[in-house]
Amino acid sequence: MKKIAVFTSGGDSPGMNACIRAVVRTAIYKGLEVYGINRGYEGMIEGDIKRLYSHSVSNIVQRGGTILKSARSQEFRTPEGRKAAYDNLVKHGIDGIVAIGGDGTFTGAKIFFEEFGIPTVGCPGTIDNDIYGTDYTIGFDTAVNTALEAIDKIRDTAAAHDRIFFIEVMGRDAGFIAVESGIGGGAEFVMVPETKTDLDAVVKSLKNLRKTKTSCVIVVAEGDEEGNAEEVMAKVKTKIKDDSKEFKVTTLGHIQRGGNPTARDRVLASRCGMAAVEGLISGKVNCMAGIIHQEVVYTSFADCIGKTKPINEDQLKLLDILSI
Amino acid sequence: MKKIAVFTSGGDSPGMNACIRAVVRTAIYKGLEVYGINRGYEGMIEGDIKRLYSHSVSNIVQRGGTILKSARSQEFRTPEGRKAAYDNLVKHGIDGIVAIGGDGTFTGAKIFFEEFGIPTVGCPGTIDNDIYGTDYTIGFDTAVNTALEAIDKIRDTAAAHDRIFFIEVMGRDAGFIAVESGIGGGAEFVMVPETKTDLDAVVKSLKNLRKTKTSCVIVVAEGDEEGNAEEVMAKVKTKIKDDSKEFKVTTLGHIQRGGNPTARDRVLASRCGMAAVEGLISGKVNCMAGIIHQEVVYTSFADCIGKTKPINEDQLKLLDILSI
Amino acid sequence: MKKIAVFTSGGDSPGMNACIRAVVRTAIYKGLEVYGINRGYEGMIEGDIKRLYSHSVSNIVQRGGTILKSARSQEFRTPEGRKAAYDNLVKHGIDGIVAIGGDGTFTGAKIFFEEFGIPTVGCPGTIDNDIYGTDYTIGFDTAVNTALEAIDKIRDTAAAHDRIFFIEVMGRDAGFIAVESGIGGGAEFVMVPETKTDLDAVVKSLKNLRKTKTSCVIVVAEGDEEGNAEEVMAKVKTKIKDDSKEFKVTTLGHIQRGGNPTARDRVLASRCGMAAVEGLISGKVNCMAGIIHQEVVYTSFADCIGKTKPINEDQLKLLDILSI
């Protein structure tokens, strides 16, 4: 292994820059040359590749977004696209890759490895935390804290006006952000795709609201099976038949993707980035470097993609108890 | 003047608590008894009134929302409602009122004063900044900074993905939040109700986008005459006829109302609160205490309601120049 | 078990309120009566004890500090003090205790349990993270993020002026805050009590500074064996003999103890609080409820106090590599 490349792909997440920095500096420390590929697989196909140095990643550890930019590539799904990408890597003499991203990124990396055999290690970069093989993904902690700060702000106004707020957080397939921001924000209910949402229980509880508390915050993961926050609110409103209650919806949206990463995300990103380079050198490839129980663990791309990380049952139980 | 009451009414805004604290402590300092009315005119009608002490307002200067809660009252619009409110004030011996809120609050206060003659001074508590008689309203600075932090976060992800973002900020009738958060956030365009939005210019500019910059942030005040952010985006998308560009919409919503007030809002709220009590004592009533050019100014409720505060033309010009 | 009491003791930490809330609501959910003891052992001796209800802990999950206040008690170190405390518990019929705090708190709880046999479970509330039996302590994540945000700010000014900054973070006996904020903040060096600090290596590195980077951030745990930040800076300055370099010291101090807890701390605090009550009910007593590898673990007070939690070696290695 002499020259490696690093790229970010899929939805960006806070901490990707810290991860790029760790990859670059670990590679240099280990005597490797390192290159950055812009805009993920798209840039690999176009040959948008440049040499990176230690100073190229100065002063980025604290920044959201990704200096290598990110994109989703249709062309990489075709054999022609992947061949073009491979040719560009060969042209630069690159013999190892670090791919920072989520499910889609790793699916591409797996096929690419199977077809062309270029050693690849992944780093789990996505705010959704829905990747098997790591306790947390890079960006999740920041996204949860961003959601939480928004919930804190909304509670101020909910309490001032005795209102019922439905707050939609990101999570098309997974409720991790919803559960942690819901517990942290003192939400009365959290609705996630992993569990059946009982709207009648919500309605019953809201009817009793005025007795002990007068405002209410309900966190809805965008992928809940009852719909997004707007839809869930409409259903609840129809069921409750009480015009005296004021319902409001806030969709947090893309603010959850940006912002300076938290300490936890910077440390996680740094450790994963270093582990990815060490994996490439020591031959642990076609896999992702994650952190489980505070130790580095390499999990095959096949498992990362194929297995599901369950939501913590203790936390769901906690939510029920703490909202009394 | 021996006993005064204070209440908050209309949409809540960060700094209302700092204002309540200033009213209470100035009143006590001046030898007055002071009462808090819960939920604005609604609580006045219901007699939801309690004595406040210096310690009642300890540790609230930094909190969003309002400890006195806020509401909009239909009943106060009727003569019967106002009579009931008046009777409750008489019952408690209250001979002066501080009303913290916006246009609607002052309209109610003006009628009430004309009917019953209870001396009233207002404090400008609203995030929208659309009140004549004060350079800034209490809560505006916090709302702008909240919007700005959200725009900063979204720029991270916009830049990472070369996307065009339409960000909707509050402002049904006024573009103050949009203009200041747009300048501060380095927005390429800002759309406000006060000026004609030229969608063709936006489209033309977006077509040239890839040459010098690849992402774009457009701030839309919710009350722009071309519609809200979702509607404006749809119009632009239709006009631009370019599928390669990715458009996204984020509506910041109620997070703009909450949160710990900024230094500027706490100082402004404290000064207005003190001035309101001094106004009551010195007979400057049926008016609002605002700060113009760093000095306390009392403006009649009639002017506060009837006159329009214009948007700063220099700032609009600035936006055009800085987005090149 | 019918009546339990909860208190906070030792240095306060962000998340203590979230923990109190979880204790109170879990207890009520399980059918227990719950009491709050003010100011730790001090209040137990004085009988400063009051009943807590579900609404007593509303709207505190997001607040720093502790609504039960905290103190260090000399009197509790005497048999007479502990006897007085015991009598007060008996008077209120309290048959179980949750003690939120650190080493000193658990030492007191252990003796108290041995003398009087009142079942006690601890929750790890301290920013220092130096408690055996839990991956993280309540408040640590917030303290690290507070330190990190300060480091980010200081990097701005360090970079603008080409300065060398020594930043002192809390940690009398442990370098956890220093290591995580150092990695996260991109520090060039981190000095901690657990490892020998090599000042000559620092000096050598600083001499080479101008070549690749022009500013430098060094994080010093207050308990480093070479001294606090001021002392370390003086030593380095003496050794380096180069007047062209500008050295600055910033001691972050008590800001690290306060502030709204992060999501991670709120969730951790909530889980520990619930687990403590469940421990009391199920007879797991004279121990602390912590979270190890995402699961609740009960560790005897003897082990919590007697065993040392080591610093993560991987992280120290990471620091060396990432600062090149």
Place this chain on the structure above:
Amino acid sequence: MKKIAVFTSGGDSPGMNACIRAVVRTAIYKGLEVYGINRGYEGMIEGDIKRLYSHSVSNIVQRGGTILKSARSQEFRTPEGRKAAYDNLVKHGIDGIVAIGGDGTFTGAKIFFEEFGIPTVGCPGTIDNDIYGTDYTIGFDTAVNTALEAIDKIRDTAAAHDRIFFIEVMGRDAGFIAVESGIGGGAEFVMVPETKTDLDAVVKSLKNLRKTKTSCVIVVAEGDEEGNAEEVMAKVKTKIKDDSKEFKVTTLGHIQRGGNPTARDRVLASRCGMAAVEGLISGKVNCMAGIIHQEVVYTSFADCIGKTKPINEDQLKLLDILSI
């Protein structure tokens, strides 16, 4: 006027980058070429000058520090230094300068203009707010909010432990940061260089502390005539002769200089930057562009340096009343 240069000098302040951006883009908009001088007068002497384009200042509006770096120059105080600086400007064909900084910067600019006649306009970039000719300086609002957030955090722990905190904020000659952060933070006392500090009144008040409140926050400007926070605390401790009270000191230090600028600072910086370029073009030179009463005002360097901006008396009165 065809080519202008911009630099930052003296202590850096948040918003300097927003100001540089405004200068660059306004200049380009007006058809001028624009150059950046690194490290203030130091770089002018060394000829460290480079062309700036619109994209050179992309994505910096939100960043603390200064991309042009800052320095204090001894050499510029000598005629030889200034001659060397002038020669470099001539070499680049620069016929106008925007100088962003404080008192020292403007003193240098004034002499330089008198000697060599190169038109110069200043922008008020300093956190201290102690510049005559503008209501606020660039960076002041951010510094106040940073101090305020620190005070909020410290209040959490002060309240939890019933402690008396002396918090030192920046301000060698001026108490602006102390007064605004003190009002905003609900401080019991604020000590500033502009007014005589009455330590006996503080002691008297602290003796009565336990009756109505149990903790206390005192904000000390570093330049108070009674000394810095450590010294003031020592004096108070000696006078009060009460061992039961716990005194703590926190010196906020350099965190006040960094961080992302607030909305207010970004808007102010943008307006001043634009006004400076317009001043150069229209012949308003040897002066500073500030904002007074929301309008651009040009004040001669002589007045900026020679006249003193008084502290707002109303605010000092406010502090007395609100801390009861």
